[in-house]
Amino acid sequence: MSNRFVYIGSVYLLLIRDNKILLLRRCQTGFQDGNYGVPAGHLEGVETVREGCAREAKEEIGVDISPEDLEVVHVMQRKGYKDERIDFFMTVKSYLGDIKNCEPDKCDDVRWFDLENLPDNTVDFMRLGIENYRKGVIYSEFGY
Secondary structure (H helix, E strand, O other): OOOOOOOEEEEEEEOEEOOEEEEEEEOOOOOOOOOEEOOEEEOOOOOOHHHHHHHHHHHHHOOEOOHHHEEEEEEEEEEOOOOEEEEEEEEEOOOEOOOOOOOOOOEEEEEEEEOOOOOOOEOHHHHHHHHHHHHOOOEEEEOO
16 A cells, blocks of 8 residues: 555636626534635545536535536645645536525525625635636645
8 A cells, every 4th residue: 555645636616607706604614614615525536526516516506517517717736724635616607506505504605796806704715716717827826
């Protein structure tokens, strides 16, 4: 067995319409509670980045997304609090269903915000990912 270093893969959905982005306020998770972030989660293995993002969108906000419709717009190498991650930020042009809070035990607000005026309490690395998307920056590093 190898002792090679392993990154954790995470996915982030930048759901944008009319220059607004959908943000969820975290609660009761033990991580960044009270702060806004985008629908997101960890890859579960044996799934592509796009499949993982589509799954997380369904689990968190109840919408159906075809993985083929997702586009990776930013990749972040991030040193977290206990681990290191590769974060994939994605956009999608269309989805099916109505947005709703499917995880009220982890989220207490779902709201659209102006893409250029994010709330002060936006998760720091997600804010950077969103800003880099807006600037057309494909890759960044955070926490090193």
